Amino acid sequence: MDxxxxxxxxxxxIKDYQLPSxxxxxxxxxxxxxxxxxxxxxxxxxxHPFRKPPVIMGHEVSGEVADIGTEVKSFQNGDKVxxxxxxxxxxxxxxxSGNENLCTLRRAPGVGNWSGTMAEYFIAPSSTVIKLPPETxxxxxxxxxxxxxxxxxxxxxxVQPGEKVAILGAGPIGLLTQAAALHKGSDFVMVTDIIDYxxxxxxxxxxxxxxxxxxxxxxxxxxxDNVGDKFDKVIIATDAKEIVNQALQLTKRGGKIVTVAMxxxxxxxxxxxxxxxxxxxxxxxTYNRDDFLQAIELIKFGNIPIEQVISHILPYYEASxxxxxxxxxxxxxxxxxxxx
Numbered sequence: 259m260d261x262x263x264x265x266x267x268x269x270x271x272i273k274d275y276q277l278p279s280x281x282x283x284x285x286x287x288x289x290x291x292x293x294x295x296x297x298x299x300x301x302x303x304x305x306h307p308f309r310k311p312p313v314i315m316g317h318e319v320s321g322e323v324a325d326i327g328t329e330v331k332s333f334q335n336g337d338k339v340x341x342x343x344x345x346x347x348x349x350x351x352x353x354x355s356g357n358e359n360l361c362t363l364r365r366a367p368g369v370g371n372w373s374g375t376m377a378e379y380f381i382a383p384s385s386t387v388i389k390l391p392p393e394t395x396x397x398x399x400x401x402x403x404x405x406x407x408x409x410x411x412x413x414x415x416x417v418q419p420g421e422k423v424a425i426l427g428a429g430p431i432g433l434l435t436q437a438a439a440l441h442k443g444s445d446f447v448m449v450t451d452i453i454d455y456x457x458x459x460x461x462x463x464x465x466x467x468x469x470x471x472x473x474x475x476x477x478x479x480x481x482x483d484n485v486g487d488k489f490d491k492v493i494i495a496t497d498a499k500e501i502v503n504q505a506l507q508l509t510k511r512g513g514k515i516v517t518v519a520m521x522x523x524x525x526x527x528x529x530x531x532x533x534x535x536x537x538x539x540x541x542x543x544t545y546n547r548d549d550f551l552q553a554i555e556l557i558k559f560g561n562i563p564i565e566q567v568i569s570h571i572l573p574y575y576e577a578s579x580x581x582x583x584x585x586x587x588x589x590x591x592x593x594x595x596x597x598x
Contacts, residue, residue, distance in 0.1 A: 419443030
């Protein structure tokens, strides 16, 4: 079968790969769509902390069940599915509490012996496979995983109906986090970025206001003046310089900040702003199963057109071009999907 293979930093190729045999508790998925994620770009740039080339790329996926192991009972051929691309040890305190994302033995596609999803076929443990509603398109199905990231951030922030939420960064994760915040009942969402076109998509998804931070000398003051108040919850979806302290300035007394971006640089933080005003900064690592189920609920509810986040759908053999589009932000790229 063909796979999208990263041989070295910024070097993508299509390779023929021998499909492993299916174990008794595994599911073989005929991949239909695979998304290029920001963390894939970190791998592409050589910055990812644990996913390193040479590697079969990808962890966002939608497809159809093509075969099942002898002990798999909950799926059958033809089922439309996605995958929660992580597996814990099942025995530690984190796994037993439903927080496999924190398991010290957590497995993920593209790490160790679990190949990535950018392949004609992908094998996953049955416990990680999730059925999609039959009416869900494969394109939308490939957005479930990044949408689950957004729900995990919103759930960590404990966003409540009526609260004001600021989302800093309008990449695909920021935009899908916006969708999760609206679904949870936030009655005012502000989204920021340094580029206009993702802010246009943010408005199409229902943002109440957007701020191009490059247009202001002091965008934090402009945002607060625009809204007339500070925010109950702030989600950081970019690792821009000074972004944590800017988030603190935006946040109300007693408010919460959640970091969902991958940070590559150390940040100096105004601890006094946290302590004296009882603010919280909360880390956010991937998701859990409830986040996936909430993402699917939003898809079924259908009132937020998250497919607007998809900017390009390319045949998988143009993967190298897809990675360049995302990495260099060319051609108004946001979420780029590969079709298999």
